[in-house]
Amino acid sequence: MKTTIGVGLVGTGYMGKCHALAWNGVKAVFGDGPRPLLVHLAEVNADIARQRADEFGFARSTGDWRELIADPEVDVVSVTTPNAFHAEMAIAALEAGKHVWCEKPMAVALDDAERMAAAARASGKVAVLGYNYIQNPLVRQIGAILSEGTIGVVNHVRLEMDEDFMADPEALFYWKSEASSGYGALDDFGVHPLSLLQVLFGPVTRVFAHLSKPYADRPTREGVRRAVETFDIASVLFELGTGISGVMALNRSAWGRKGRIALQIFGSKGSIVYDQERMNELQLYVASDKPTEQGFRTILAAPQHGPYDRFIPAPGHGLGFNDLKIIECHELLRAIGGEKARVIDFDTGLGIERAVHAMAQSHREQRWVDIGA
Template identity: 40%
Template sequence: MTKRKLRIGLIGSGFMGRTHAFGYATASRVFDLPFQLELTCLADISDETAAKAAEALGFARSTSNWRALVNDPDIDVVNITAPNAFHKEMALAAIAAGKHVYCEKPLAPLAADAREMADAAEAKGVKTQVGFNYLCNPMLALARDMIVAGELGEIRGYRGLHAEDYMADAMSPFTFRLDPAGGGALADIGSHALATAEFLMGPAAGAITQVMGDCVTVIKTRPDGKGGTREVQVDDIGRALLRFENGATGSVEGNWIATGRTMQHDFEIYGTKGALAFTQQRFNELHFFSTTDARGRKGFRRIEAGPEHAPYGLFCVAPGHQLGFNDLKAIEVARYLEALAGHQPEPFNFRAGLRIQTLVETIHASSRAAAWRDV
């Protein structure tokens, strides 16, 4: 049985562009995908950059004109991994051209833009995805399944975190991540922590209903890359107190100046019958405490990812061998393709991306107002 072809266009070939390409390569071997993939075209800022990347990453063609790519009739899906400021324009163009769009997070610098994008996609009937790859970890699926199954009882408390240190050096230059519109630690990586919070808490505790934010700019100026300095307006640390629908409370932090931290995407969830603790630093493990364990035998249990935790088994038949970061992207790719094939709903579409953006902005607004805000 021959599979339908799916023709991929990729915009951007930096950190995430490469990761997307790796994701396609891995997904097409590891999963029994519903499509036969063709890596049709890659766009980047110059012909040379694009051509080099296309060759390295296995794309048939390349272009320095992303508009050509999104309008290319030979392309079915557009992957957007360019800086945040371009997401909206690129996505809207692609949607207008009837393409499915798989866009990196954050969906757009502003929630209003993100809403426009979600609306456009839905109006056009194309399928979308936003790249919150940490949600693709089988251990997060396990955590959610356990919560849904009631293994933690009623959920009472949440602690979430995404801290790294790649902006900790005051001499690290201005980048798109510092863009006054939509930049900052909370938007850049705190958004991951928010996505994880709602992914896990949602089915049992409901959505985040109220936030009290505190966003601070610690490094007030950065080198502008041209020998001068530039004022920074966005947050280096964004914290928020949270309330969920069921009354559970929690906190979340996005922090890119956490010296020494590379991937402190952590959560702890406390329920009446159990608790979970997780760190992305060791993301093939989930720590589970159950009050139902025998007396004198209770304790947090280090569950290692294995074939019982789908889709781990497709990557490796033996437990404990571990997935890597790029494998999470491969899972993300595979899920999106299943959605494109109509086998399941979109796992994290633009509407979901908008939701995260709304949370980010509400926290920002709350921080400015120094007051709680409803989401």
């Protein structure tokens, strides 16, 4: 077994830095697996690439991502560029014999996502998507509660994801309002709730959606207003293959919400409530409790909720977003090593992309849409 693995990073924005922190921290946190060697970093600007390589700890840098993919010392490529570039870069890396860790969403166009999944299958390499919220120890605990039957047979799931980074109507127009970035809230971050549904219940099978634009246009740096091309709000009814009904509400313009993914699961014997803004706690209601003691109890993240224990030896101290990215990195390395891993690979991710496009189709045609395999 190799004791090291060569890492290439394409893109050095917010998510690029998250990947760099994860690659730098995974060995220290988990101790097992190969030690990542930060080999090559690519950014569109060569000067910025050199600066980020120095900051993140990469041995060399380039202004041409193709040069990084051709590097024989790179074994795995992190793709953290804007959505429109994912397909070309991920496919090129897979065809060059590299493993791929690509940020979500998979691609803007469904046929690009299909090509990515096909390339992954043909390459025999590991290709996973950046769904780090599924790695939260308490999301794993929710899965355990469901498996144990604590809340009985689940009959309804309700999901909300809200942020306010596009709430200001006078905020400048930028690429997330361009049609080239996708549909908007659906594929920008609606894929995160879909990833939670995937690991807890399996794929969504049927949808009815409505998309809306709270603001018709936004100002540009040139002093003119440009029409908004994407939908910042989405409301979706869905069904799961097990017959469970659900509701998903998404809003990128929700003042006061910073990183909310509110998950409510209702069963025949109780309920579970979780909110990503309070990611180190969940609420559990069990109907069998004595009437005088019924009520939602708070469960705080603790060492017994692995892999929390790899970071902190005491309960209640809390993990953060970048810690989840380190866990995700570790799961990727487990997958590369041939072990069972908690990841959303390109084939599973393609199912999420199909759900997103079915929702957009439902909005256009104003009808229920079945999601094909």
